[in-house]
Amino acid sequence: MLLWEAARCTTAAPTYFTPKYLESFGTFQDGGLKYNNPVRPGLREVRRIWGDVGCDLVLSIGTGYQQKLLSPVASNVRNLLQDGALARVYRASMQSLSLNGQLSWEDHWHGLDEEEKKRHFRLNLPLVGQEPRIDDVDK
Numbered sequence: 001m002l003l004w005e006a007a008r009c010t011t012a013a014p015t016y017f018t019p020k021y022l023e024s025f026g027t028f029q030d031g032g033l034k035y036n037n038p039v040r041p042g043l044r045e046v047r048r049i050w051g052d053v054g055c056d057l058v059l060s061i062g063t064g065y066q067q068k069l070l071s072p073v074a075s076n077v078r079n080l081l082q083d084g085a086l087a088r089v090y091r092a093s094m095q096s097l098s099l100n101g102q103l104s105w106e107d108h109w110h111g112l113d114e115e116e117k118k119r120h121f122r123l124n125l126p127l128v129g130q131e132p133r134i135d136d137v138d139k
Helices: 003-010 039-050 085-094 101-110
Strands: 020-022 026-028 058-061 120-123
16 A cells, blocks of 8 residues: 555545545545544554553644633523534534544543653644635635
């Protein structure tokens, strides 16, 4: 398998790109559907290859994240499109550990002991405004 083929396989986001078929391997699509931040599978692979040696440095690089807006008091009159049950279920599913790279990193980070935290880093900036669409090349 060539490097560009592996990259094409892991970035085949559904509805934007067709899945990539490779002879002898099968059909592949976006790896972010299961692990948008693959820090844990990466560390499992490190253990499989090198055993208990450990990493000198773990670096996770994000693509930006939406800051959480916290409201101390919820309005009695809510917009059903924004705060109705279906909208909340949809938002919760989009904030799952597998689809949200920042949330996945935070979950990973909180599971580390203090010594491990000295070697695990994430570079990620808060987005200003709404998160751009995946196909928006102007932002």
